[in-house]
Amino acid sequence: MEVAVATTRSRRPRASKLHSQGLAAHIFLIPWQLGLLLVTAIPLFASLYLAFTDYNILSSPEFNGLENFRRMFSDEYFWASVRVTLVYVFVSIPLQLAFALLLALILDRGLRGLAFYRSAFYLPSLLGTSVAIAILWRQIFGDDGLINQALGLFGVHGESWLQNPATALSTLIVLNVWTFGSPMVIFLAGLRQIPEELYEAARVDGATVVRQFTHITVPLLTPIIFFNLILQTIGAFQTFTQAHVVSGGTGGPANSTLFYTLYIYQQGFANFDMGYASALAWVLMIAIAVVTAIHFILSKYWVFYGDD
Known part of the structure; x- marks a missing residue:
């Protein structure tokens, strides 16, 4: 019983150390994650939405379905x-x-x-x-x-x-x-x-x-x-x-x-x-x-x- 308790206590500092290291890694990854989200992911999905719209920057996008893709065949x-x-x-x-x-x-x-x-x-x-x-x-x-x-x-x-x-x-x-x-x-x-x-x-x-x-x-x-x-x-x-x-x-x-x-x-x-x-x-x-x-x-x- 004493051996089991000692083993459990020895594992806790190790688990705590691994948890703190993982937390530090996530903190250092925050700039990259923000860049991925703001510079890549959001613009990527925004462009996917705009691909199905009529959008000239000056006015709000208007959904036009597959018209942009059909237009390519005659362009x-x-x-x-x-x-x-x-x-x-x-x-x-x-x-x-x-x-x-x-x-x-x-x-x-x-x-x-x-x-x-x-x-x-x-x-x-x-x-x-x-x-x-x-x-x-x-x-x-x-x-x-x-x-x-x-x-x-x-x-x-x-x-x-x-x-x-x-x-x-x-x-x-x-x-x-x-x-x-x-x-x-x-x-x-x-x-x-x-x-x-x-x-x-x-x-x-x-x-x-x-x-x-x-x-x-x-x-x-x-x-x-x-x-x-x-x-x-x-x-x-x-x-x-x-x-x-x-x-x-x-x-x-x-x-x-x-x-x-x-x-x-x-x-x-x-x-x-x-x-x-x-x-x-x-x-x-x-x-x-x-x-x-x-x-x-x-x-x-x-x-x-x-x-x-």
Whole structure:
């Protein structure tokens, strides 16, 4: 009996200590919880409500059911923005990841000053979505930009790459490929985790460099490839700054840079059609969720983990 009482008394201070630690954790989480509620949750559900209304900011929202969603089917600018965004995502992301992996393989060979190169190559990922870089890009591909000046040395007089509907989107794809630093650093970390013994055994068996890459590097790196693919795809769908700055917010020329997010901005803050803009935003969120789900479903056919 005395032993049971002593055991109960010894548990009480421990339970009290755990309770106080849990209380402290909740107190420190209050700022994050308030941010989640006020900055994310409430605006999210408010936009869901506005997606089913006719709301121009100046007057109270009027419920109109599915009218905003039906309107999209006959909206030529909506379909133009969808086309531009899909081309941008499905062309720039494979190129960006391929370029990032190539540079990661080069840096993984043990170059001197690796820390410097890693930082220098990562820098574009930090600056690529900034207004300053978008303005710089406009200067590079403008009428008298750096590209046309270089072509002029060979007697080629090109027009503005940004004013030509056939090339305007390509310049933004190049800009996204240029921001390869973030996936490159992740690839480099993944390459450092591949055991060197596997390559030594492959070389003993006479495997070429290409065969080592296709049968060792790529299979063991597929989880990292998948991780980068998800992150970069979600980010590409949400691209806004570059298209807004380069086109002056118009999405031109001829809607060739009318990204989906830019069209949402135009509807919400230029036309003050917040109801339609909210509906567009929810369609984008659902599209990103569907594409991400498809990636996860397909990943079981090409992503290999250690226990596979």
